Amino acid sequence: MDILGTLYDEVVGFLGISQALELLQTGDYSVFSTYDGVVSLIYPIIPLLLLLEFILGLVYKKPNTKVYKVNFLIYVFNRFIGRFIAIAMVTLIIGWLQPYALFQTKMTWYWFIYGYIVWEFGHFLYHYWGHKVRLFWCLHSTHHAPEQMNLSVTHAHFFLEAPYADAIRTTVCILLGVEPVLLFLIMFIDSTYGAFIHIGENMMKDGRMGFLNKVILTPSHHRVHHARNPLYMDTNFCNLLNIWDKVFGTYQEEQHDIQIEYGITRKMNSGNFLDVYFGEFVALFKDVAKAPGLKNKLLYIIMPPGWSHTGEHQTSKLVRGTYLREHLSKE
Ligand SMILES: [Zn+2]
Numbered sequence: 001m002d003i004l005g006t007l008y009d010e011v012v013g014f015l016g017i018s019q020a021l022e023l024l025q026t027g028d029y030s031v032f033s034t035y036d037g038v039v040s041l042i043y044p045i046i047p048l049l050l051l052l053e054f055i056l057g058l059v060y061k062k063p064n065t066k067v068y069k070v071n072f073l074i075y076v077f078n079r080f081i082g083r084f085i086a087i088a089m090v091t092l093i094i095g096w097l098q099p100y101a102l103f104q105t106k107m108t109w110y111w112f113i114y115g116y117i118v119w120e121f122g123h124f125l126y127h128y129w130g131h132k133v134r135l136f137w138c139l140h141s142t143h144h145a146p147e148q149m150n151l152s153v154t155h156a157h158f159f160l161e162a163p164y165a166d167a168i169r170t171t172v173c174i175l176l177g178v179e180p181v182l183l184f185l186i187m188f189i190d191s192t193y194g195a196f197i198h199i200g201e202n203m204m205k206d207g208r209m210g211f212l213n214k215v216i217l218t219p220s221h222h223r224v225h226h227a228r229n230p231l232y233m234d235t236n237f238c239n240l241l242n243i244w245d246k247v248f249g250t251y252q253e254e255q256h257d258i259q260i261e262y263g264i265t266r267k268m269n270s271g272n273f274l275d276v277y278f279g280e281f282v283a284l285f286k287d288v289a290k291a292p293g294l295k296n297k298l299l300y301i302i303m304p305p306g307w308s309h310t311g312e313h314q315t316s317k318l319v320r321g322t323y324l325r326e327h328l329s330k331e
């Protein structure tokens with residue numbers, strides 16, 4: 001764990017969250033309502049701005065395709081505020097919920113595995129609802145707008161998605177006993193691997209990674225998740241360990257004869273920052289405005305994307321179900 005530990009210390013140090021971690025380790029979580037506690041939450045702003053400045057200089061000189069351009073704009077837009085809210089969300093939830101934890105894990109390898117499985121469960125919940133509840137889809141759809149896969153897609157997120165995701169993941173982990181230091185370690189590994197699975201076909205043509213495709217979630221699985229092909233829609237919600245996809249029946253392997261089409265089904269301009277970022281909110285607003293009665297208006301907000309008050313639903317479940325029925329009947 002030495003190298004990992006050093007790496008972890010470096011990242012934590014750079015992000016300026018070491019003070020918050022120190023406070024956490026005292027076990028007295030009420031300090032987050034004190035001056036020192038608040039300062040420890042605000043402290044990460046400056047290092048993040050510095051990182052932003054560095055990347056601005058590095059990247060902006062050679063803008064690439066429209067995917068890179070829009071994702072970079074999103075990155076700039078989010079980096080400071082989204083990250084800060086997410087870190088604040090994580091620390092606040094730890095402070096609030098730690099007293100209600102069922103038990104406490106320790107820093108051992110088997111608790112690490114337990115923690116990772118619990119974290120993946122929290123990730124599955126956040127991600128599944130991000131696809132199945134229209135309001136949460138508004139937060140998540142920015143990530144699915146790119147019509148090509150490359151590492152910049154990692155940064156394509158609506159700024160309120162990180163706090164929403166971390167609220168769910170942190171709540172699940174803390175209540176199920178994952179101790180904060182272990183949680184931060186898992187978060188670091190998971191965000192690194194979560195970025196890697198967006199590696200494009202230019203750098204890794206076959207994302208299956210050999211036998212690993214049977215054991216863990218690979219770039220191939222995540223490419224399938226980003227596809228709008230009927231068979232691939234709303235599958236592979238996990239991040240590294242895809243056990244929960246297998247448990248809940250959302251596991252789908254990449255088929256050799258089905259070329260992935262990236263993007264979302266709504267007609268949109270994926271090169272337009274405003275459409276990528278706010279397009280789903282606009283579409284939801286229009287549907288709510290035209291829906292008759294309060295009940296229908298509310299249902300548009302909480303039902304899956306594609307639900308219609310007229311009964312002519314176009315949800316991914318129906319589209320995929322129709323595809324599977326037609327496909328199976330041909331065989
Ligand atoms: Zn998704």
Ligand SMILES: [Zn+2]
Nearest residue numbers: 143198222226
């Ligand atoms: Zn993704």
